[in-house]
Amino acid sequence: MSKARITGAFDTAVGELPGSTCMGLHAEAAMGAVADAGLRLADIDGVICAYSFTEPHLMLASVFCEHLGIHPDVNFAIQAGGATAAIMLMQAAALVESGQCRHVLIVAGDNRITGMSRDGAVAALSEVGHQQFERPYGISVPASYALVARRYMDEYGATLEHLAAIAVQHREHAMRHPKAQKRGDLTIADVMASRIISSPLRIFDCCLISDGGAALVVSAADAAADTRQARVDILGCGQGHTHEHISQAPSLTDFGCKQSSAIAFGRAGVAARDIDVAEIYDSFTITLLVELESIGFFERGAAGPAALDGALGLGGSLPCNTHGGLLSYGHSGAAGGMFHIIEAVHQLRGTADARQVSDAKLAFIHGDGGILSAHCSAVLGRV
Amino acid sequence: MGIPLPKTNADTQPYWDAAAEGRLIYQHCLTCNKSQFYPRSLCATCHGGALEWRESQGQGTVATFTEVLxxxxxxxxxxxxxVIxxxxLDEGFRMMVNIVEGDMERLAIGARTRTVFREVDGITLPQGALA
Known part of the structure; x- marks a missing residue:
């Protein structure tokens, strides 16, 4: 079976975008990705969307296609929190590899900072907590990740300085990206002196809230001749699901990323050590730390010291989140996970400019939704 | 707007009724001998339906915690x-609470706790106290 390919990629500006709308961001990203592929909208026969906080709808994918005035053969939406982008990619690959579609557009966007207040976004996100058995206790998403962080630090010796090093590394990456939302200097001391959100996590341990949109075109191998960009194959994808609510997680230190990445590596026929560049969901510094170790990029307890040593930097053993990630590049809902995939595409095409990892041939992307609940990984390759 | 109060359902009503009486109850599966929390329509381990309500002594150990600012x-x-x-719990299930009583200097993973009950907006919530 010929592997699916990513043929188009586009992301809008991110940050505070006054006047932006959820559907406007979707449309801009979609048109950009289709043009990037060298296709026309009429070539798109499948469309997958995600979800929106500012314009929520039972049938967001239908709303989007109506907004754009297109009538695809296949159209649906996926809701899996931060795993959504990666799962959309996996489903798009399945649609083209099975012959049901030739060119699938996956698109997400939200005006999450100007379309709702920061308070509104935090309150809306807290609804991932269990209505009866968590939310009456004042749970929030940062508090849930803080519960994981405390336990992880206790079991594996991760320190606040390790977490801070991850935040600083993301800022260093973002400073090389002209579109990144946060590009100011940031030191480990700044992070460690910043306001506590939910102990042990501080404000710089937490992702941004942004406006922005992003889209990709996934094409069947035999349809890729219609397109114009350097070839990027989706070599293997996998998922892992263990719980939704953090109080129900089978483990506080081991999560579904282990399974999702093992499946993705297996299907791609590669191992973690073969990966040239990784773009891994970083909703919090602890999210990335746990995932790097669970996936097998580092031994347990080793990711923090490695981050301090610069292992995640451009010249490190595993350049990671080279665009700056959710921590410093931007995070606009499901589009946040799309930014990781788009950065991987730039790295594999060799178009990452000042952020380019030299001779990047294999990229790993990963998204996690909920509280390390839903995971999806993919290995992408330049062929 | 107050705190989000639990919207009880048929699966969970006995739990909240017991809480109102100052009792912490949980489900125990008579088929596979596992305790489970929160209450469900079936056993999430063996998927059987032989669930029995049991009363917890309320004694437990902190698995993890955070102070929310x-x-x-x-x-x-x-x-x-x-604090969340x-x-x-000693009977083999895990639950989320606020730590509302006790010497906070002793708050740590592994610290022992007991269950206390606090009323808020007409609902009784099981909560934690450091032992």
């Missing part, structure tokens, strides 16, 4: 800072 909604901002903990 940045609360998610206006009602919780009035309560902040507050996951407690492993």
């Amino acid at each position: 940045r609360a998610p909604t206006a009602a919780f901002k009035e309560l902040a800072p507050y 903990a996951l407690i492993d």
